[in-house]
Amino acid sequence: MTIGVPKEIKTNESRVALTPGGVFELVNYGHQVYIQETAGEGSGFSDEDYREAGAIMLPSIEAVYAMAEMIVKVKEPVPQEYPLIKRNQVVFTYFHFASSESLTRAMIASKAVCIAYETVRDEDGSLPLLTPMSEVAGRMAIQQGAKYLEKPIKGRGVLLGGVPGVPPGRVLILGAGIVGVQAAKMAAGLGAHVTVLDINMKRLRYINDMMPPHVVTEFSSVYNIKRHIKNHDLIIGAVLIPGAKAPRLITRAMLKDMRPGTVLVDVAVDQGGCFETTRPTTHEDPTYIINDIVHYCVANMPGAVPYTSTLALTNVTLPYVLKLANLGWETACKEYPDLGRGLNIVKGKVVVDEITNAFESGLV
Numbered sequence: 001m002t003i004g005v006p007k008e009i010k011t012n013e014s015r016v017a018l019t020p021g022g023v024f025e026l027v028n029y030g031h032q033v034y035i036q037e038t039a040g041e042g043s044g045f046s047d048e049d050y051r052e053a054g055a056i057m058l059p060s061i062e063a064v065y066a067m068a069e070m071i072v073k074v075k076e077p078v079p080q081e082y083p084l085i086k087r088n089q090v091v092f093t094y095f096h097f098a099s100s101e102s103l104t105r106a107m108i109a110s111k112a113v114c115i116a117y118e119t120v121r122d123e124d125g126s127l128p129l130l131t132p133m134s135e136v137a138g139r140m141a142i143q144q145g146a147k148y149l150e151k152p153i154k155g156r157g158v159l160l161g162g163v164p165g166v167p168p169g170r171v172l173i174l175g176a177g178i179v180g181v182q183a184a185k186m187a188a189g190l191g192a193h194v195t196v197l198d199i200n201m202k203r204l205r206y207i208n209d210m211m212p213p214h215v216v217t218e219f220s221s222v223y224n225i226k227r228h229i230k231n232h233d234l235i236i237g238a239v240l241i242p243g244a245k246a247p248r249l250i251t252r253a254m255l256k257d258m259r260p261g262t263v264l265v266d267v268a269v270d271q272g273g274c275f276e277t278t279r280p281t282t283h284e285d286p287t288y289i290i291n292d293i294v295h296y297c298v299a300n301m302p303g304a305v306p307y308t309s310t311l312a313l314t315n316v317t318l319p320y321v322l323k324l325a326n327l328g329w330e331t332a333c334k335e336y337p338d339l340g341r342g343l344n345i346v347k348g349k350v351v352v353d354e355i356t357n358a359f360e361s362g363l364v
Helices: 020-028 047-053 061-067 079-084 101-110 131-148 178-190 201-210 222-228 252-257 267-271 306-327 329-335
Strands: 002-005 032-036 056-058 070-072 090-093 113-116 170-174 193-198 215-219 234-237 263-266 287-290 293-296 343-346
Touching: 002 061, 020 032, 020 047, 020 306, 032 061, 047 056, 056 061, 061 079, 070 306, 079 101, 090 306, 101 343, 113 329, 131 178, 131 234, 131 263, 131 267, 131 293, 131 306, 170 178, 178 193, 178 201, 178 215, 178 234, 193 201, 193 222, 201 215, 215 222, 222 252, 234 267, 263 267, 306 329
Parallel strands: 002 032, 002 070, 032 056, 070 090, 090 113, 170 193, 170 234, 193 215, 234 263, 263 293
Antiparallel strands: 113 343, 287 293
16 A cells, blocks of 8 residues: 655644654555655654655655555644545544534545544543543643743743642643543642542542542532632643534633633643633644633644654554555454544545534535
8 A cells, every 4th residue: 555644734733643663664564655755854753764764755745645545644634735635545644523614524525535543442432542642632731731820921820839838729620531630640740739520430530549639529510610610720621522522611601700810721622622712722822811811722732742742643553554554444444443433534424423413504
């Protein structure tokens, strides 16, 4: 099979979908791999690294799409890529279709085979290709939130860990999944007081057992959310429903109950966001303020640490890329049901109900 890796062109996205080591594995199996020139530089991999691994370097994104039977990416195609995607071409990447009707319609029109990292799902319900980026994003949420609590950038002026004689900052985490657990670990490590809300008691018990005493858990309800937003400094939106839009847990009206300078970090922005006031931002312009509340809603948070993120992501994606390349997408998705669950749009047909249900206008 011919596999193409274009350079990511989303704003401030420096990750790359294959490392030189991944290229070597694919070439060793007899596949041809085309890499766009400079695609790996942001993650610390030179064109020469790829050539030595057996890749063929191409000068443009158009050339990569034209040559490849399968495109492997990190982020969803952006509008300038839409016309480059060919009928029957396999595109394997993060899509998050439920948050973008325009992307969904473009991929339907392309008649490509769209396999989404975020819906590849094991029998136990775990999401192996989303997990490493959720781990990165959860840890970054605290790192970024702590920074934007600083007064010069309109935060409350709170040091999360506090100092002797001064109480620590308070962090509210909505969701006890991978993102929530990693955020809680980081916040606890800084010495913050942490409250984690979820409706899954098994997850709350897990956190309660593994975290130090200054991390507390409560059942999530509108009442509890409204009560806690009044006295927490940093609020993390970390709720995910695989393939579907994230639930809106904090409304615009609730902002008035927060203290000025409170920071909201919405890790679920790729799936539409946990907050009614969420809109996607970029690393270049990461925040905006509504009613004196700082919103950080960067849609590709792990892209800010591309070396770490690329290695973490390709550790888990490469085995699936090899299955698709070795067997072809149809056989691979039949033999490996976890991979089959990644099929979102197949040759113009949406095959995931959550996508169809996400848009009020319908997709017909």
